[in-house]
Amino acid sequence: MTFTTRFAPSPTGPLHLGHAYSALLAHDLARAAAGRFLLRIEDIDHTRSRPEWERQIYDDLTWLGLTWDAPPLRQSDRQDAYRAALSDLWSRGLLYGCTCSRRDIAAAVAAPQEGADPVFGPDGLIYPGTCRHRYPRDGVSPPEGMALRLDIAAALNALPQSLPGFTEIGPEGETPGRVVPIYAEELTSRVGDIVLSRKDFLGSYHLSVVLDDAAQDVTHVIRGKDLFDATQIHVLLQAVLGITTPTYLHHRLIRDEQGRRLAKRDDARALATYRAEGLSPSDIRAKIGL
Numbered sequence: 119m120t121f122t123t124r125f126a127p128s129p130t131g132p133l134h135l136g137h138a139y140s141a142l143l144a145h146d147l148a149r150a151a152a153g154r155f156l157l158r159i160e161d162i163d164h165t166r167s168r169p170e171w172e173r174q175i176y177d178d179l180t181w182l183g184l185t186w187d188a189p190p191l192r193q194s195d196r197q198d199a200y201r202a203a204l205s206d207l208w209s210r211g212l213l214y215g216c217t218c219s220r221r222d223i224a225a226a227v228a229a230p231q232e233g234a235d236p237v238f239g240p241d242g243l244i245y246p247g248t249c250r251h252r253y254p255r256d257g258v259s260p261p262e263g264m265a266l267r268l269d270i271a272a273a274l275n276a277l278p279q280s281l282p283g284f285t286e287i288g289p290e291g292e293t294p295g296r297v298v299p300i301y302a303e304e305l306t307s308r309v310g311d312i313v314l315s316r317k318d319f320l321g322s323y324h325l326s327v328v329l330d331d332a333a334q335d336v337t338h339v340i341r342g343k344d345l346f347d348a349t350q351i352h353v354l355l356q357a358v359l360g361i362t363t364p365t366y367l368h369h370r371l372i373r374d375e376q377g378r379r380l381a382k383r384d385d386a387r388a389l390a391t392y393r394a395e396g397l398s399p400s401d402i403r404a405k406i407g408l
Contacts, residue, residue, distance in 0.1 A: 121153030144340035200321035244310035
């Protein structure tokens with residue numbers, strides 16, 4: 119299969135130096151392997167996505183000298199695929215409806231638990247399972263007006279064998295690769311029943327990224343190491359949905375002078391700001407160590 123990478127920004131703010139590093143690294147690795155570099159616009163969250171930020175993404179990437187080998191895939195055009203996957207998981211008894219708010223979850227995990235401290239996972243506080251048996255699961259289709267959570271234990275039990283893990287070639291694609299094991303106990307105790315669809319928009323990051331990478335035939339997922347812990351979730355979903363697990367590279371993060379990870383609200387390090395100040399794409403590469 120052709121070596122294929124992707125860059126998948128959300129149009130919710132300006133691209134910054136951290137985005138430039140991830141995009142350039144994925145682009146450079148694909149070109150070095152005579153492979154394909156693809157672009158995906160992760161606009162599944164319609165409450166925060168803006169068309170002006172999407173236009174800025176194209177402008178910034180073109181200015182950096184990046185080219186992509188197919189028209190950009192937009193998540194807002196993929197609703198049918200997400201709906202079909204949710205329907206499949208629901209029909210197999212692997213989802214349940216949830217009406218808990220973040221405040222409800224915080225209150226539940228703050229209750230006395232024999233002195234134990236609340237546990238945080240890739241999605242924040244680990245869900246305590248409040249709604250796991252609250253609502254019926256025998257409907258023909260998933261319920262409307264509530265979130266849908268993956269029953270991690272049921273998903274693991276549905277697999278014919280244990281999860282094989284994934285191959286990691288990080289941090290910068292220079293290592294030959296190591297197999298990172300995934301343990302069922304870690305998924306149940308350190309991840310919990312994660313949301314696969316929210317009540318205000320269809321799908322979630324975890325579901326969409328797995329389905330979209332498969333749809334684009336991505337062989338190598340290049341992304342920041344802040345998403346390393348989430349990869350076990352994605353491997354589980356791939357196994358449950360019958361999707362081949364790609365190779366992963368979780369790269370270092372670009373940080374500010376205080377060591378903080380860059381965020382979209384940090385306009386001082388937005389690519390558009392550097393462009394306005396007269397910096398060149400070569401200057402950006404030098405700033406981020408490429």
